Amino acid sequence: xxxxxxxxxxxxxxxxxxxxxxxxxxxxxxxxxxxxxxxxxxxxxxxxxxxxxxxxxxxxxxxxxxxxxxxxxxxxxxxxxxxxxxxxxxxxxxxxxxxxxxxxxxxxxxxxxxxxxxxxxxxxxxx
Amino acid sequence: xxxxxxxxxxxxxxxxxxxxxxxxxxxxxxxxxxxxxxxxxxxxxxxxxxxxxxxxxxxxxxxxxxxxxxxxxxxxxxxxxxxxxxxxxxxxxxxxxxxxxxxxxxxxxxxxxxxxxxxxxxxxxxxxxxxxxxxxxxxxxxxxxxxxxxxxxxxxxxxxxxxxxxxxxxxxxxxxxxxxxxxxxxxxxxxxxxxxxxxxxxxxxxxxxxxxxxxxxxxxxxxxxxxxxxxxxxxxxxxxxxxxxxxxxxxxxxxxxxxxxxxxxxxxxxxxxxxxxxxxxxxxxxxxxxxxxxxxxxxxxxxxxxxxxxxxxxxxxxxxxxxxxxxxxxxxxxxxxxxxxxxxxxxxxxxxxxxxxxxxxxxxxxxxxxxxxx
Numbered sequence: 001x002x003x004x005x006x007x008x009x010x011x012x013x014x015x016x017x018x019x020x021x022x023x024x025x026x027x028x029x030x031x032x033x034x035x036x037x038x039x040x041x042x043x044x045x046x047x048x049x050x051x052x053x054x055x056x057x058x059x060x061x062x063x064x065x066x067x068x069x070x071x072x073x074x075x076x077x078x079x080x081x082x083x084x085x086x087x088x089x090x091x092x093x094x095x096x097x098x099x100x101x102x103x104x105x106x107x108x109x110x111x112x113x114x115x116x117x118x119x120x121x122x123x124x125x126x127x
Numbered sequence: 128x129x130x131x132x133x134x135x136x137x138x139x140x141x142x143x144x145x146x147x148x149x150x151x152x153x154x155x156x157x158x159x160x161x162x163x164x165x166x167x168x169x170x171x172x173x174x175x176x177x178x179x180x181x182x183x184x185x186x187x188x189x190x191x192x193x194x195x196x197x198x199x200x201x202x203x204x205x206x207x208x209x210x211x212x213x214x215x216x217x218x219x220x221x222x223x224x225x226x227x228x229x230x231x232x233x234x235x236x237x238x239x240x241x242x243x244x245x246x247x248x249x250x251x252x253x254x255x256x257x258x259x260x261x262x263x264x265x266x267x268x269x270x271x272x273x274x275x276x277x278x279x280x281x282x283x284x285x286x287x288x289x290x291x292x293x294x295x296x297x298x299x300x301x302x303x304x305x306x307x308x309x310x311x312x313x314x315x316x317x318x319x320x321x322x323x324x325x326x327x328x329x330x331x332x333x334x335x336x337x338x339x340x341x342x343x344x345x346x347x348x349x350x351x352x353x354x355x356x357x358x359x360x361x362x363x364x365x366x367x368x369x370x371x372x373x374x375x376x377x378x379x380x381x382x383x384x385x386x387x388x389x390x391x392x393x394x395x396x397x398x399x400x401x402x403x404x405x406x407x408x409x410x411x412x413x414x415x416x417x418x419x420x421x422x423x424x425x426x427x428x429x430x431x432x433x434x435x436x437x438x439x440x441x442x443x444x445x446x447x448x449x450x451x452x453x454x455x456x457x458x459x460x461x462x463x464x465x466x467x468x469x470x471x472x473x474x475x476x477x478x479x480x481x482x483x484x485x486x487x488x489x490x491x492x493x494x495x496x497x498x499x500x501x
Contacts, residue, residue, distance in 0.1 A: 037145070040358060041162040043454045044429045062483065064431060066161040066453055067358045069483070095160070 003033040005099055010122035011075035011115070013057070016099060021113045026081055028106050029074065031063065033098040034126045040065040042094045047072065047083040047105045054080060054107060056114065061104075063094070075116060078107040133178040134271045134336040142354055149357060150242035152179035157356040164359035165456040168322050172277035173355030174343050177328070178336065181245025181267045183238040183252070189260035190234050196403050197255040198226070199382060201392035205230045210301040210319055213390055214382055215248055216405035220412055221378040222385070224248050225370065229303050229317060237315070237330075239272070241372045255404060271336035275343055276326030276363075278499075279350050284316065284327040286346040287339075291316070295327070309342055321360060323367025324499055362453045365462060368423060368495030374434055374450045375421055375464055381409060384417045384466065386494070419447065420472040423496055424480070424489035426461035429454075432480040432489060438465050439479035439486065446471065449480060455496060462496045463489065 008016045014035035019027035036042065044064040054060045054074035061072035083105045087093060094102035117125065131152045133139070139146060144155035155176065157164060167173045185194060194202035200213035209230050215223040224244040229237040240248040245267060252263045275284050285295040291306025295316065298304060303317030312335050320326030331339045343352070361371070370376050375385055382388055391409055394400025424432065431454045438447030452463035463480070471478060476491040 040145075040157055041160050043162075044431075046430070062430075064429075064454065066165070066362050066456065067156070069431070069433060 003098070004119045004123050004126075006119050008099065008119065009113070009116040010119065011056075011073065012117065012125060013073040013075070014126075015073060015075040017075050017113070017116060018103075021076070021109065021116065023109050023112055026106050026108050027076060028103050029076065030098060030103045031072070031094060032122070032126075035070075036095045036098045036102070039063060039070055040067040042091045045072075045087045045091045045094060045104060047087070048074070048080045050080050050083055052080045053110075054078060056111070072104065074107070076107050076109055076113050077111040078109040080105050081108050082106040131179070133176050134333040135176045135178060135273075135340050138337060138340050139176065144354070144356060147357070150179060152242060154179055155354070155356040156358045158354045161356075161358040161362065162456045164353060164355035165362050167351065167353045168277045168324055168355055168359065168363055169457060170278065171350060172275060172279040172283055172347055172352035173322075173359065174340070174347060174352055175274040175276065175355050175360060176340070177272040177274055178270075178333070179242040180272050181240040181242055181248065181265070182270045182272070182330065183240060183245075183249060184264040184266050185236040185238060185252070185261055186234055186264070187259070187261035188234055190236055193256060193259035193261040194228070194236060195401065196259070197252055198228070199391045199403065199405065199409070200228075201394070201400055202228060202236065204392075207233065208302050208304055210303060210317055212301075214387075215251060216382070216409065217378055218405055218408060220381040220405040220408035222372070222376045222380060222382060223251055223378060225372055225376055227319060229315070231303075231315065244372060269333050271331050271333045271339070272328060273331065273336065273339055273343060274320055274326060274328045275347065275352070276320045276322045276355075277324050277352070279347075279352065280324070280326045283343065283347040283350060283352060284329070287342050300325075308339060310338060312338060312342075314339065321367075321369055322363040323369070323495065323497055324363070361451075362456055365451050365453050365464065366455055366457055366495065366497035368464070370421070370464075371451060381412050381417070383409070383412050384419055385421045388413065417469060419466045420469050421450070421464055422467055422472050423492045423494040424449075424452075424463040424465055424478065425458070425492045425496070426463075426480075426487055426489040428461065428487050430482045430485075430487055431461035432463040432465070432482055432487070437481040438467055439481055440471075441479070443479065443486070445481075447478070457497050461489070464494070467491070
């Protein structure tokens with residue numbers, strides 16, 4: 001039922017990570033469809049700034065819906081290389097296409113991720 | 128505590144609603160999406176399950192006099208089938224609950240209370256009966272409340288009637304009538320709501336709630352009506368500048384501070400009013416004025432103030448508190464209500480808000496943020 005693509009890795013804070021999780025590699029980060037559904041219509045996304053250092057498990061931005069504000073956690077450690085500028089005008093992409101147009105930021109990894117979940121493990125977490 | 132379920136619970140599950148715990152009830156927070164539901168009510172119609180709300184019946188030859196004593200408004204002046212927004216205050220003038228009261232007969236008043244306060248309202252009212260010839264009955268469990276709200280609500284609610292369609296069309300805002308819905312279902316229907324739009328609230332037997340919900344969908348869906356959850360209800364009422372108990376109103380706040388002093392009837396020389404609960408304290412507040420005042424705030428940025436955030440002065444000191452805040456779907460800007468010192472309550476005043484550690488500026492503005500065209 002839940003939309004959890006098999007090719008991605010996940011964090012317990014409901015982010016997804018796309019890409020080779022090796023030091024020096026650039027991965028793409030977003031929030032899961034499950035998290036987007038729980039938040040409701042997202043009206044504002046504040047990703048970290050390009051050049052920022054983010055740390056796995058720590059807050060790096062925020063997501064705001066009509067109903068609530070949620071902190072955005074980084075699932076990985078590294079340096080932000082790019083953010084999704086289209087979210088400025090169309091933050092609702094996170095709701096409508098969480099794993100595609102709703103991507104949030106890209107990180108060049110400076111440490112290998114430790115605690116990422118498989119799709120199966122994330123599915124069990126949200127069941 | 129067990130979580131209560133609406134008689135429409137199975138309908139919500141079938142609609143794949145997101146359910147949340149609200150005041151001890153499991154209620155739908157959204158169906159399709161907060162903004163779509165909000166816009167549907169502003170432009171067409173939305174269908175709400177409000178069965179968590181409390182309903183009380185106050186009856187007796189002394190019911191009107193009793194409620195005149197127990198509540199802040201002059202209930203005895205309400206015409207038959209009329210409705211009135213009023214409050215239950217404590218002796219210090221603080222608000223125990225805000226209520227809508229309907230006069231269904233000369234000796235019968237129907238009161239809608241907030242779910243979270245209902246038991247307290249019943250207890251307080253019974254404590255105040257004294258020698259009045261009146262009874263207070265909690266009928267919440269046997270009544271479901273379904274609201275059709277939005278510019279198309281009169282058309283939809285009228286279509287649902289077997290008898291009474293003309294009464295729906297002729298009904299004035301803040302009044303009600305008994306109608307017979309299709310299928311022979313009795314309903315008390317009132318032209319009231321909490322959205323800032325035209326709208327109707329249908330009080331029906333809990334055992335007939337699903338039929339009424341389906342009936343509303345049958346006539347509303349072809350006109351674009353969609354089910355709407357508590358999230359859109361909150362953004363709608365906030366745009367309309369309506370207070371929510373527990374946020375804008377509480378026992379340590381008087382109606383004057385909330386900008387609702389007009390709902391207190393002290394009476395006039397020509398038309399005096401007897402004693403009522405909180406009168407002495409409220410008269411003092413009226414005389415001396417208030418220290419803090421509820422204001423509307425609009426922000427130019429993207430980040431919204433939320434309940435509990437600090438309102439700050441130029442030096443960054445906290446001078447007030449945000450009671451409600453939301454990114455307004457209609458205005459496309461953050462809006463909020465907050466208590467601020469009277470010296471900062473003038474429209475146009477710029478205040479600081481500590482939005483999650485960063486200062487954002489918002490401007491005091493007259494309430495409501497949104498007013499429908501009549």
